[in-house]
Amino acid sequence: MYDDTKPWEKNLPADLLPAIKALRKLFEDAHWSFGFTTQRLCYSQLHQDAVHEELSEYVQHLHTLKIVVGPIATQRFRETYAVGTPPAKFKAFYDLYIIGVSLQSLAIFKALIEIGRVNETRLEAPHLAWAESMTKQLIQYYAHRIELWIKNVCDKQAYDPTEDSDELIYWRKWQAPMLIVMKPSRYMPYDPATVWERSDTETSQRWLKSFAENYVIQLQIPIDRFAGQVAVELAKQPKPVQHDASGNDSQPTSQPTATTASTRATPTNARREANKLETQAKYKSWRKEYRSLKQSHPDQSDVWYSLKIAKMAIAKGSSSETIRKHMKRK
Numbered sequence: 001m002y003d004d005t006k007p008w009e010k011n012l013p014a015d016l017l018p019a020i021k022a023l024r025k026l027f028e029d030a031h032w033s034f035g036f037t038t039q040r041l042c043y044s045q046l047h048q049d050a051v052h053e054e055l056s057e058y059v060q061h062l063h064t065l066k067i068v069v070g071p072i073a074t075q076r077f078r079e080t081y082a083v084g085t086p087p088a089k090f091k092a093f094y095d096l097y098i099i100g101v102s103l104q105s106l107a108i109f110k111a112l113i114e115i116g117r118v119n120e121t122r123l124e125a126p127h128l129a130w131a132e133s134m135t136k137q138l139i140q141y142y143a144h145r146i147e148l149w150i151k152n153v154c155d156k157q158a159y160d161p162t163e164d165s166d167e168l169i170y171w172r173k174w175q176a177p178m179l180i181v182m183k184p185s186r187y188m189p190y191d192p193a194t195v196w197e198r199s200d201t202e203t204s205q206r207w208l209k210s211f212a213e214n215y216v217i218q219l220q221i222p223i224d225r226f227a228g229q230v231a232v233e234l235a236k237q238p239k240p241v242q243h244d245a246s247g248n249d250s251q252p253t254s255q256p257t258a259t260t261a262s263t264r265a266t267p268t269n270a271r272r273e274a275n276k277l278e279t280q281a282k283y284k285s286w287r288k289e290y291r292s293l294k295q296s297h298p299d300q301s302d303v304w305y306s307l308k309i310a311k312m313a314i315a316k317g318s319s320s321e322t323i324r325k326h327m328k329r330k
Contacts, residue, residue, distance in 0.1 A: 008137055013122050019115060020134070021278055023108045027101070027138055028313065031145050032285075034100030037061050042093035042153045046086055046179075053296060065100060073099045080184060086195045087182040090153065094185070097149065101142075102219045109135040109223050113230060128234065132227050139219045145313050146215045147208040150180060159304050168307045169320070176204035180211075283326045285314040290327040302328070 008024075009017065040058045066074040073096070081092035112134050116127030123130045151157070151174050159168075167173060175198035182190045199207070286309055293305050306324035309315055315323060 008134060011124055013119065016115065016119060018277075020112075023111055024138060025281065027104055027108055027142070030101045030104035031142055031313065033061075034065060034097045035145060035149055037065060038093040038097045039149050039152050042090060043156075045089045045093075046153065065096065069096065069099045069103065083184065085182075085190055085192070086179040087185040087190055090180060091185040093153070094149075098215060098218055102222060105135060105139055105219050106222050106226060108138065109226065128227060128230055132223060135223055136220060139223075140216055142313060143212040143216055146212045148311065150176070150208060150211060154180065157308075159300060165307070165320075169311050171311070172205070173201055174204060175199055175201055176207050181207060282314065282316055282318075283329070286323055286327040287329070289314060 008020070012020065037058050040053070041055065041062060044053070044055055066077070069077075077092050077096050080088050080095065082088075109131055112131035113128060116123060116130045120127040120130075125133070151171055154177055155174065157171055157174075177196045177198055178188070178191075179195040180186070182188045182195065198204075289309050289312065290305055293300070293308055297304070302324050303320070306320040306327060309323050309327065310318070310320040
């Protein structure tokens with residue numbers, strides 16, 4: 001039979017699924033909130049002559065995001081943006097996006113530590129290692145969103161019905177402008193005459209991969225740092241002493257007992273209900289994005305809208321045809 005269990009669900013007690021899914025949803029929401037707002041505003045700053053979209057909603061939401069990241073990150077955004085060059089504006093919005101999702105990933109890690117601590121005997125690893133693994137898997141799962149963000153900040157993908165579906169979905173022929181690797185964004189000297197010169201597709205893909213890897217590293221650094229702090233505190237705590245049958249002290253045990261088959265057996269009502277709620281939330285996100293695309297690209301076909309959504313993380317592996325069937329339903 002087809003097994004639709006996701007990798008992170010393997011051997012996870014069924015009653016923990018709703019909580020873990022809720023935390024994963026928070027991370028997806030952070031990518032949506034920070035990613036979509038910074039994407040629209042950064043594009044508008046790089047293409048001021050071509051933007052006719054009403055941006056007041058995004059500008060207002062940007063103020064909220066600045067409150068979330070705090071005064072230090074906000075000041076850094078303002079200073080970078082004030083440089084005024086395209087690479088500086090690109091970096092200002094990119095960094096704000098990364099900081100926002102980094103704060104959310106750290107909050108999720110802390111929550112997972114607590115969940116793991118009280119359920120350690122049912123997990124297949126010590127709770128700190130389990131929480132760290134779950135968080136890093138989550139961070140890596142969304143790395144592709146960084147590549148999409150960069151493409152959509154720099155360009156709007158033109159719909160070409162003669163293109164194969166693979167290109168419409170993944171936009172692999174996209175060529176990066178030099179501005180994304182010019183200072184202060186990256187290492188190349190700033191040259192106003194060449195900011196919009198395009199690299200070849202192979203180099204563009206390499207640059208995109210580098211940005212995605214940088215995202216993973218930046219988010220994992222605070223995770224590693226906090227994990228180290230927790231490990232030090234755990235090492236300071238005395239271990240409970242176990243007694244053998246004769247009443248003598250034995251070596252303290254630090255490893256959790258193996259997960260029993262009963263905790264990871266067949267799907268329960270809790271899992272089925274969680275899957276149902278996740279599906280409903282997925283369809284809702286498709287409908288929301290469809291309305292947004294319809295407003296910004298009113299002359300496109302439903303196939304075009306569904307292909308665009310299929311490239312996003314909210315598609316969650318669903319085909320464009322499945323998305324098309326559900327994106328307009330109430």
